[in-house]
Amino acid sequence: MKILKCARAILSLAIGLFWAASVAGGEFSAPSQDVVLVVSGDIEQTNSAEGAQFDLAMLQDMRQVSFETTTLWTEGVVRFTGVPLAEILERLGVSSGTIRAQALNDYIVHIPVASVEPDAPVVAYEMNGQSMSRRDKGPLWIVYPYDASDRFRTETVYTRSIWQLERMEITQ
């Protein structure tokens, strides 16, 4: 048992080291398809003059989180799949400050980096297993697992649930 635990620890350490090495190595390639998300401002990793640009594939390559919940804006229970916002921030070396998120319709909301949890919110790219179109709050939607906890059913959280997400700017 102890040996097993020990082995698991070593394994996760090894993976972590490997991943860190890949980031540190500055291997942050430019997007090969349409850019769906641009992150600018006070970030450590960039892949263009504008900052860090992501296409859908790049996001799909990152750690993926999936949950079911109802939302105020959809009908019935919906399954979201996406990358945790924390994952993106970490990839870009952001550990503090405020995220200024902007939608296609110029809706803007500020999300403090400190309020970002490891698995929530999620930058969702799939709803019910399908990509989201622009006509249906796509392509990216910052969502929270609203049904999971009270703390995700506040006015603040609702305002931070920005759909048709286009860009994020990190400020200190």
Next chain:
Amino acid sequence: MFQRKLERGSTVLGAIVGGGLAMLVLLVALFTRQALQDVESLKSAMSDNVQWTLSQTEVDHLHVLGALEDALAVQGRELTAAEVEEIRKTFDLFFSRSVMLKEGKLFLTLNSRPEFSDPLRQIRSVLRANLPLIDGPDDRLIAALAELKADIDGLRPHVREISVQGLALIAQQSDSRREALVATITRLMVLVAVLSIALVTVSTYLLIVNRKTLRRGIQIQQVSERIKTVLATSQDAVVVLDMSWKVTEFNAVAERMFGFRAGDVIGRPVSENVIPLNMRDLLHQRDRQRAGKTQVVTAGPRLEQFSAKRKDGTVFPAELTLQSAFDGTEEIIVGFIRDVSRQVADEKELVEASDRALTGEKVKAEFLTMMSHEIRTPLNGILGNLSLLEETDLTEEQSAFARSMEISGKLLMGHVNSVLDIASLEAGKMAVVLNAVNIDEVLQECVESQRGSAAARGNSLEWYWVGEPTPWVITDRRHLQQILLNLLGNAIKFTENGQIAIEVEQSPLSSNAKMTQPGLEFRVVDTGIGIPEEQLDLIFDDFRTTDASFRRAAGGTGLGLGIARRLTRNLGGDIGVESMVGEGSVFHFHIPVTIATAPDAHKDEDRKVSDSATLDILVVEDNEINLQVVSTMLRKQGHRVAAAVNGQAAVEQAAERPFDLILMDISMPVMDGLEATRLIRGGTGASRDTVIVAFSANVLPGDQQSFLAEGMNGFLGKPLLLKDLRRLLLEHVPKVRARRANGAADAMEPDGPELTRTRISEMREALGDDGTGRLLQRLAGEFDDLLAAIDDDLQACGGWPALSDRIHKAAGSAGAFGLVEMQALLAEMEDAAKSSNAAAIHVGKARLEGAWSQARPLLRF
């Protein structure tokens, strides 16, 4: 019992209150939950989102219109891809908004309202209709821009409608929700209020109950403390038992009394050590009672005497009070035990003392009898012989000695008589005889009788009324006279060349506020030497004179004032004195009287009763004259008389013959009357059941009791009076009673001069002329001497006793000759002399002189 009911009641009440409270709490919980849910729904607020989305719908619509107008405004060149993309993007955003309005959970309720859903359907159908155009190639889209714009522009009123209607509905909804919330909170508030009131009520109730409990607790504690104190300070040993006779309490006194420690006996059966053997029997008896009855100890406390036993085995008398009580759970028995050994010892001592005292009284009575018989008789002998001696030829010196002896002898006789007076008073023989009395007369007599002796000491003497006089009152004349004479004698004794006065004044005695009785106050005022203050309280005590020197100077036994006080009290009054040394004294006494009017007739003598039954009578008498007189008297009455000169002869005669009556003298030589009576009664002679009557002079009150105790039937005084004899015969002699019952007529007794003549003739028959003549001469001499003696100064002539004796003797002689009137008169005078009543003597003397001058002619033959 009552308390239990109360407790049950409060339990039920408690249950009700508790149930009510629980229900209230439940209700509050329910409403609270409701309110919380409402608040929760507020917490996950959605209305802002809705409003935002609704307003954004208009914005999105305007964006689409703007993009289209911008594109249509481009003239003379091709539209760029970005400009086309802008149209598509704004369209998509507007479309996305419409989808959200249709599907979003936020708009579920809005969609159920036609005023909202109808315009939305319009918008959506227009947008869907244009989807092929938007998704189609750019040139087609550009070609149709104008139509598209018209379509989108046509949506303006619908978009507006949605926005306005949505907002109104939301406002409505939020209003109703707020109202619901307010209602919930109001309900909650009301409930909380009710609950609070209930809580306050219950708290108050509990507070009261608590306070009551607390108070009861304190009371119980106090009671318990008090009981503890009572137990600790009790003079009695207190032992408490439970129903199985086990000791539960054993106080400190019990520890001391029995010698056991409380710890040694508590919890153990009481019979094991505390209770002695005889008490165990008592307990067993109780146990049996208990088996039979319900109650162990009778309801009230019971006092028992028993011998208690200490630890060391000593036994002591104790008193036990048993009381059963109910201590709340079971019956207990409380025993109070008192060590009465001291009390028992005291009682014994008291009984012994009482016995001693009684013996003392008896000795005293015997001594007085002895005084009466054994001192007075020889003393009379001495005095008589002295007077004979004085008549012989004596030298002057011898005469002086004889006079001295006579004075001493008379003084001694006076003392003896005083002592006898005291005995009479103590025995209550001096009964109060109430008669109409003339106070003026009494006072005048007293003053007259004492004037001589007062003058001898140079004193003036007078009497007078103070205030309104009431000459006639009802009181005892003899008592009053005696008191006044004693006080006057006293005053004269201690006053020289001064004034003495008697004041008398009406002075009602008030026994209480309502009742007043008429009374008289007498004051004997002198200007004598006075009495020292410290002596004032003592002078009324017996044998008390102010001091030895006065006693020597004035003489006297010191009994005069004591007698005066006794007599005053006998009359229901009181006596006192005020005095100042060198100034004089005031003796005052106060007696209750009844105001009377002057009597106008003199009372008839007792009805004369005679019996002609012939009786056999034995007269036992050592004095020959007396014997002859009595015998003659009885024979004259028609009786047969036998005589005996002493007890021995009487016993012999009584054995031979059955007499109807024996008259028995008491003091006789050879054998006295009591002894003779005892022998007759105890023997088998013929007269053993005959009526025997004591026949004696100078009888003390206690004597009569001893006569009866020896078997005598009654008592007759000397001299023998016919009326007394008749009364006695009637009472005791069966023959006489029988005759009276048969209604036989009483024979008239000869009376007055006739009786005297009869007597004299009887005597002549019995004694012959010479003998009778000698007796008559002696009688005449006696009377003359007596009258002469009374003429003298009473004080100087040998004192009251000597006078009394002479009167007594004369009375006997008068009786013997049938001089009944004189005999009665002399008897009165004898009484007066005995009580030293000079006034009465003087009055009597005057009457006697009259009677004697009348009787004298009869005494010749």
